[in-house]
Amino acid sequence: MRGHGRWFHGRIRGCGYRLTLPRMKIIEVLNSSNGHLSAEDVFVKVHRIYPAVGLTTVYRTLEMLVASGIVVKIDAGDGKARYKFKKTLEEEPHFHLICKKCGNIIDVKADKELEKNIHRAKEEYIKRYRFKVDNPQLRFYGYCESCK
Amino acid sequence: MRGHGRWFHGRIRGCGYRLTLPRMKIIEVLNSSNGHLSAEDVFVKVHRIYPAVGLTTVYRTLEMLVASGIVVKIDAGDGKARYKFKKTLEEEPHFHLICKKCGNIIDVKADKELEKNIHRAKEEYIKRYRFKVDNPQLRFYGYCESCK
DNA sequence: ATTGTTAATGGAAGTCATTTTCAATAAGGA
DNA sequence: TCCTTATTGAAAATGACTTCCATTAACAAT
Ligand SMILES: [Mn+2]
Ligand SMILES: [Mn+2]
Ligand SMILES: [Zn+2]
Ligand SMILES: [Zn+2]
DSSP: OOSOSOHHHHHHHHTTOOOOHHHHHHHHHHHTOOSOEEHHHHHHHHHHHOTTOOHHHHHHHHHHHHHTTSEEEEEOSSSOEEEEEOSSSSOOOEEEEEETTTOOEEEEEOOHHHHHHHHHHHHHHHHHSOOEEEEEEEEEEEEOTTTO | OOSSSOHHHHHHHHTTOOOOHHHHHHHHHHHTOOSOEEHHHHHHHHHHHOTTOOHHHHHHHHHHHHHTTSEEEEEOSSSOEEEEEOSSSSOOOEEEEEETTTOOEEEEEOOHHHHHHHHHHHHHHHHHSOOEEEEEEEEEEEEOTTTO
């Protein structure tokens, strides 16, 4: 209760995980970064404030945080996953702009009408193909301002 | 001109590539399969009718066919690319239903309105984020009839 | 049809992101 | 404090794909 216990600490313990030093350092980095980071990115940043970390632990912790619902994992399509801290437990729906040159990812708010159309399509597929859609993903591949 | 020269033969030669035996066998397999195949899938099928193929050649030929515009390459998000013969040179826009269990991919026709909405979003991003969208991709991850 | 040039082949070895293994360590409940 | 066992980090393994390189085969020019 004395400020140092962030909301996600309770969540992690609640999922049965231990709150270890490497985990806290990784969370610290993730929490104070705003972009979508690769495991390697996280490793490099954590290494600066806690040189003992192993890359293995970074991967494991990242997966653990995804499993706890604290972090989102994004497949950028370039063979390297990206991770990002959620601001809220229930992330609002959004899409991604992915730069084919530098790999940067921009979150874009979901347009209401587009969102509705996707939902309608999803309902249709469950009927037409007996395919249970779980999670629709819309990505716009292209080139960001500095790469185009 | 005697039937045995399929349309894509001219296209391959036209792009400056040689028409070799392994390439023809790979094309034969691709042309007579209807799903979205992984390089490994193609390798196994080709190996049955032409045991001398190397996996390397399968990868190279697949890329060559993509470069020639004869085959489409799809990133299923599971680390294994899928390839599919185009029926027509200009593929009509469509989306994918991807099974998270078995990896199968179902092509779904693009709904006109949804398609238009995506296009509108794309135009907006170029203005708002100075991000030049090249290729929007909509995927519906979930479970197919036999996996759910 | 024969030849010569050079693209294409296939096996082995290399990448690169991620995972597995395993002995040593450290959470945290008792 | 002690004990159990989850967690750690280094090293080795994995899996999809690529690169190397010596050999082979397309095919354009004789
Ligand atoms: Mn996002
Ligand atoms: Mn398709
Ligand atoms: Zn960029
Ligand atoms: Zn399935």
